[in-house]
Amino acid sequence: MTEQKHYINAETTVKSWLLTVDHKRIAILYLLSVVGFFILGGTAAILFRLDLMTPQGDLLAHETYNKMFTMHGVMMVFFFLVPVVPAVLGNFLVPIMIGARDVAFPRLNLASWYIFITGGLFALAALVLGGVDTGWTFYTPYSSTYANSNVILTGLGVFVAGFASILTGVNFIVTIHKMRAPGMTWFRLPLFIWAQYATSIIMVLGTPVIAITLLLLVLERAFHIGIFDPALGGDPVLFQHLFWFYSHPAVYIMILPGFGIISELIACFSRKNVFGYSFVAFSSLAIAIIGFFVWGHHMFITSQSIYAGLIFSILSFIIAVPTAVKIFNWTATLYKGSVEFRTPMIYALGFIGLFLVGGLTGLFLSSMGLDVHLHDTYFVVAHFHYVMVGGMVMAFLGGLHFWWPKMFGRTYNQGCAVFTAIVIFIGFNLTFFPQFIVGYLGMPRRYHVYPEEFQIFHILSTGGASVLGFGYLLMFCYLPYSLIKGKKATANPWPATGLEWEQTTSPPPTLNFIHDPVVTEEAYAYAKKNEEFYRQAIPAESKDV
Amino acid sequence: MPDAASTFATQVDIYYYFLIAVTLFFTFAISAALIFLASKYRRRSQLDRPQEVHGNNMLEITWTIIPLILSLVMFFWGAHLYFIYAKSPSDAMEILVTGKQWMWKIQHPNGNREINELHVPLGQPIKLTMTSEDVIHSFFIPAFRIKTDVVPGRYTATWFTPTKTGKYHLFCAEYCGTKHSEMTGSVYVVHPADYETWLSGGGKKESPIDTGKRLFTELGCVTCHHPNSGARGPDLTDIFQHKQLLQNGKEILVDENYLRESILNPQKQIVLGYQPIMPTFKGIVSETQLMQMIAYIKAISQKPEIKDQESDISNLKIEDNQKLPLPLGEDKR
């Protein structure tokens, strides 16, 4: 066989994978691990959704229910949503898109994966040893004093995994600053890179704060040092401030990279440059920066001072503006485009719709007067699932389908994929839309038993969840199948612009490019490509246009 | 729409409808634009040559400014509602609430106690002063659109004026452990006359103020805190809602949390001219007793002159569409 050498077949031993410093292989390692955590978190969700079909919660005991929703939250937030795009797609694409041979610190990159896995093992150990029941938010003094579950192990797991995210952030910032190919100026960068850059800033500046917060929680629980215990003079609400100082920006870790993906997809499948490139780029930075100053909107009803609340509320409203700007620009990109409904584009359009609902309902919660009623109800649950699942997961799946041929050199079945995308879209809406309604009716979150009048909404929700679950299952069938039986992908199957498509093979070689690229044009130079294609094609097929 | 049974609920609902309208407008407008553009400019041939459109600064400015203005409108309206929520009217009747895993303990001004139930008279502003014995809970009555966290180690307060008789849900909204979802109860809004009847039911009781007064003597507080000048402790008459000058030069307004701190951590904020000699009562008085002592101190203080317009009951819209069987003390769990 004279098969072309690329990063997957360059070496084949297990050791060559486990000790690799190739960012593409590390991305694959991350992909496998986050999918594992996604399955765990998803299983927990299926279990408690089934349980919620009846108001009495007949399937699970109180403790089990509480442990299930906690596991769902911890797994999905810290071990799936936070790493999924930066560490998988970002790791794979950032160096290729800017024309580098690897990230700036390849060994640190591998270390970050091992740290992540160590953190994950801690969390898994907590699960195997009986689980944890504090909710993913670990509010004190419940978590520090009253809970009888494995808070320490879980806290340490999240603490450790945080450093993986910090190292990824450091790596990306340096890579984007210092490793760009000749000619790749800041304003020629694909918007995906801008989004990753903004995300990395949050990862580097936010994650250490939650690390120290969880460390204090662990110390409090282990030694009873009194920092968060009112009985000893501590302040339980301080925990919430420190926690949300990270965890609110973390929401943007979980969505900004998704914005980046959507910009790529919309441009490619409209065959046009992104409308208002610099506005989209800078809105990412604006979100990253303002995102650090809105954490207090989680505490409007937690005896926070009214004046602090006012500041947090107005900033939360203001952060909606750059987000709206992005949506308007994506929509405008379609104008006078040539829109093609391929799988990634279906996800991108689905993303815009769902994220729109998620974002607008966020306004309900940033408003102080209304948050009084909606705080900690299913309205909040629906809101953040629209942002996290409707937004980030849809964007991730869109990106995965877009770059799948590049990552693995195979194409998947388009029909199956489009069908699955539609199933997921419908299932998602069925699951979470009823939760907005039941939330306004007053159903509090994290309730195992609930008044009977809310049952109908829970049945709808569980029905939707099974459709959604079925959609994900389909994907677990056709994507792996494509790896074995899929057609070989060409270097640029869509075709799209960008160094990863135009300057290297599918899959790329170990050092990404055969010849180091030099950049001479703007990002998304689709008009130029179309023109070239048109000129080549016209003599042959003069019948068209 | 859930029941709207308080003055605040109606105000919140109007705002909610406004936000829903904005949300629907943008969702439909943008979805319609997406669908329209995507179908109008869908790919018809491999040889389509879409035009390069780089952007339009006017358009960018327009769609930055419009959402900004809209969100500022939402902000001010929402903040206005929050100010209503945060400030209780001065003529509100005070009910004490203590949360603990997993029940709500409630005491009325005349001493009536109930668990996981709250009886309130129609049209009367009610102020709840709340604390927790263990973890953070959250007192949530969806029909009144109010929710306030109940935090150990401090007092929080919330208020409402019920406008509709009936039975409503009471939930704990902040996750508090195994039986969080069973930390629920019912709120009964009844006619003032029925409320009086209900109050007179039940056995022997003592109002929180009387209990506080008794504790004040039993714990020996009176030996230092009496009106004679030269007493070891400051006179406590007329201090509530009044300013006090402290030893460290700061001036504070005496409120529930200050009184609580002064009983539990007396050395922390000492009034100017007194010595830090008071021992702590931490571990000696329970959360409920603390609340009763504070109720007593409040009772011996004159109300400050601040009047609140909220207290005008006559302009309230009162609905009375449900005649409920009078829930008396005997249906306590």
Next chain:
Amino acid sequence: MSNSHSPHLHHHFHSLEQQRQASSLGMWVFIAQEIMFFGGLFCGYVVYRNMYPEAFAVASHQLSIGWGGFNTVVLIFSSLTVALAVRSAQLGKKNQIIGWLVATILLGVIFLGVKCIEYSAKWEHHLVPGIHFNYEPHYTDDALHESTGSEHGTDHHPAPAVYPGHVQIFFAFYFAMTGMHALHMIIGIGLMIWIIWLATKDRFAPEYYAPVELFGLYWHFVDVIWIFLFPLLYLIGRHVT
């Protein structure tokens, strides 16, 4: 670039200059991360100091300014030695690199040794937070006797009595902050041993000494943290009686 075949150039960089800039930016970004990490602790410390100023003042009297001051001097000297090590690396003097780093290690070990003495003293006095924590609040006698004492009534103010819980919070921060700082020093000493090993293998040259330089940045950062910790924990509030 003429140096593109340098043995010091890693495969994914184009030039030594790019490699040097990347690693230096990387260290600065990492230090930004470290500042946020300690920032969380500083922030918590400030919040509680504000809540319980008297307790914090009383608690800081339990710390030894002598040992703390001595350690400050030790660390400042170690910053000097590490700077000299970087200087030697720039000049390509291998033996001097090793010599200055060994000196830095010694100073670091002295610091940690003093820290151990301080920690064990706290342990003996039951000032380590946890179930053994036991701080006797002293209600001063003179306070009880002076019923009408005022600001100017006496020139000697009794120390205000404070609650053990609040003192314990001070010590929780004391141990968390100095413990985290000490952990960074231990990691630093480990790194120095590794760099000395690299130096003995002749890995450094005047055109490539990034590990020494970056380690220098790290060590200076650890020193700067201590420069903030020392006044916050040992000095502020000493004058409050």
